[in-house]
Amino acid sequence: MTTSVLITGTSSGIGRVTALRLARRPELSVYATARRPETLADLAAAGARVLELDVTDEASMARAVAAVEAEHGSVGVLVNNAGYGEYGTIEETGLDGVRRQFETNVFGLARMTQLVLPGMRRASRGRIVNVGSMGGRIVFPVGGYYHASKYAVEALTDALRFEAAPFGVKVSLIEPGLIRTSFGDTAARTLSGSAAPAGPYAALNTAADQQMAQSYRSTILSAPPETVAKAIEHAATAARPRTRYVVTPAAKALVHTRRLLGARVFDALLRAQFKGAA
Template sequence: MTTAVLITGTSSGIGRATALRLARNPEFTVYATARRPESLTDLAEAGARVMALDVTDEMSMADAVAKVEAEHGSVGVLINNAGYGAYGTVEETDLDGVRRQFETNVFGLARMTQLVLPGMRRAGRGRIINVGSMGGRLVFPAGGYYHASKYAVEALTDALRFEVAPFGVKVSLIEPGLIRTGFGDTAARTLSGSAAPAGPYAALNAAADQQMARSYRSTRLSAPPEAVAEVIHRAAVSAAPRPRYVVTAAARVLVHARRLLGARAFDAYLRAQFKGAA
């Protein structure tokens, strides 16, 4: 019997690339999900089973897990990928938008995990792969709330990994750097709409927008979603998956630089990157 792989947020980007890659593995039956399953036609053609799943809706999440368990007994691999970045300064960002972001990035991930774990424990095995970000290890200005959601994913994953190990469940965290998906466009759009053009943070917001645009265009600093899909596949099939996988060389440099430099030196680095904004 094949292993059931349930992936959230497969309509684009990392989720779509991951579903396509894992669907080629004959050991897996891949369940690709999105709020609008009609957007997943190409994944169905590639061999994935497509389902509606909204990680902000309790009934939707419970139904999706129940369907997989009805066919396989338990979810073998849960890949918590659904998430997005809404940007803006701490002072100016509307907190209703922050709550929506946490519902997807944090609470949806947590609830999906809660729903699959009873079945995994009964089976005595399972794997949970959370897609976080290098943004859970360091912070860029005008992205505090997004980073806060990814820091939360770091904490939840660390606790979960220890808690479920006795039941045969293995947990890994994927920490991508800049990935050429629609993420950068969403971040830039929310940033531009988060504050008045002539507000007190106008220079910072403009600098952040320009910095994101340059970085996502750079093939040296960013990577395609297939690079993350390859790492997720590795975490899904490894007999001894690593607790963390940082994806892209640039992300590894930044994560270690933040750790080694400390707050003041990293702030100085940011001031150099965001010239005229601080």
């Protein structure tokens, strides 16, 4: 029996690598999606089905789910991967950008979940894999609004896991650390555009930009997207998937450091990291 897998945000990064990885499995029928499906030619060549899907557009989301259900009866696995980072300080970041980020990272994820669940309940089976972030458990300066969106994904996933379990639907959360994709470039671009160069947070913004660049270049602190794709594959196919997958050793260390040492010590570590900027 073939299981359908619908993945959001496969035009680049984690989503693209995940689609390629899952398309190799003969028991899976992978639906790769993006706002511009013409960007997915290589995924189609690898055996994935290609659909247009914009997680900020209701009609687009409904069409994509309906297309999968028309062929398979229900979506077997939903991978809510679409997301990006809108960076800047709490005071200076424009709320229009924050709203766009929440539309993608939170409301798009929630609506896709709502659309697939009736079919999964009818089938008495299904998987929902939400791609969150270690940023849903720890917070760095100038990333508050991005972190808030990922904290929201944590809460939604925890509630959904309990609510959907009686219907045979398993729910997992992927929490990547720093992954070498275009995410860091997008974050840096939004950070540079969020405030005036001579504003009150100029030193902090500059330090944060430098820290991000150095961290994403580090092979110790970051990892390739294939690492996340492997975790998503396990969540989508294992008989007993984990509730959470913290991806990369650095992410595991940071999450546990924050949990064990508390806010005051973690703040002290951040002050040392951003010395001269705070």
